[in-house]
Amino acid sequence: MRKEIVLCGIAAAALGGMILAVSTSGEARRVHDPATATKVRTERTADAPEKADFRARIDALLNGQTVPPAPEEPTFSVPRTLSEYDTAIIGTPLATEEQCVDYLLSVNPHPAISVSPRELVAYYYQEGAREGIRPDVAFAQALKETGFFRYGGTVTPDQNNYCGLGTTSTQVKGAYFPTSQMGVRAHIQHLLAYASTRKPIYPVIDPRYNLVRNVYGASTLGHWPDLNGRWAVPGDSYGQSILSMFRAILQK
Structure with a gap:
């Protein structure tokens, strides 16, 4: 047991x-x-x-600060650009970014810019798309204003000012921007000031935006030749010359 x-x-x-x-x-x-x-x-x-x-x-x-809200996405419609002979400032690109880069480097292999040519062109396409401005033609305007980024006039490369903003005489150097992208954004905003009464998506950094809007009020200048004698003085064929450079970009 x-x-x-x-x-x-x-x-x-x-x-x-x-x-x-x-x-x-x-x-x-x-x-x-x-x-x-x-x-x-x-x-x-x-x-x-x-x-x-x-x-x-x-x-x-x-800390007594506020967190800024993110910029709103565009809710407006942009007419599609169908022809190289369309002279509207607002629209969509016809040229590719690669064509813009190739055209610049074919004329000036060593542009005096703070970023690579590819980066600069990308900024034009990003900022232009955001505001509905044709980026390829805006880039052509930058080429004209800076002499294919050789400068040599009143504006200097360190200003990141690609369209002569605020340069009203040979003694006035104009606006300075901290980065290349900010310079492009100001350029696009200045074009928008002429072409539309719609406010920019991002806060205004173009120092002459309000001046243009106050002058034109409810009126707009919707085409590149409309800038003749306004963006540049006397500038009798200013807009036409920009469009000619844009068409040259399309050949690349």
């Missing part, structure tokens, strides 16, 4: 150990289950931007 009790005790202990081992092993599998671990990390990662944004807003409030 005593032997049977001992054997039963040993069997029970062994069985209990097996149950404990299975239970412990099962819990280990649940804790280290890759699917569960991935899910937790994913959830935390998804929450991270919201938490970071929340902290940034709290910090801004504590």
Whole structure:
């Protein structure tokens, strides 16, 4: 009898150990289950931007600052440009970015700009698309205004001023912009000031935007030849010469 009790005790202990081992092993599998671990990390990662944004807003409030809202996406329609003989300032590009770069480098292989030619052209296409301004023709205007980025006049390369903004005489150098992209943005905004009564998407950095809008009020100058004698003085064929350069870009 005593032997049977001992054997039963040993069997029970062994069985209990097996149950404990299975239970412990099962819990280990649940804790280290890759699917569960991935899910937790994913959830935390998804929450991270919201938490970071929340902290940034709290910090801004504590410091008496405000978090500016993101610029709104364009909600206006832009007419599609179908012909190289379309003279409208507002429209879509016909030339590719590559054609613009190739044309510039074919005339001036070493332009005096603070970024690569490809980057500069990309800025024109980004900023132009945002405001509905034809970027390829705006770039042609920059080529005319800067002498294919050789300069040599009143404006100097360090100004990032690609359209003579604020240069009203040989003694006035005009506006300075901190980066190449800001210079392009100001150029596009100045064209918009002439061509539309619609406000720019981004805050105005063109120093003469309000001046143009105050002069023309509800009126607009919608075509490149309309800039004759206005953007450039006397500039009798100013707009036509820009369009001629634009058509030369299309040949590349």
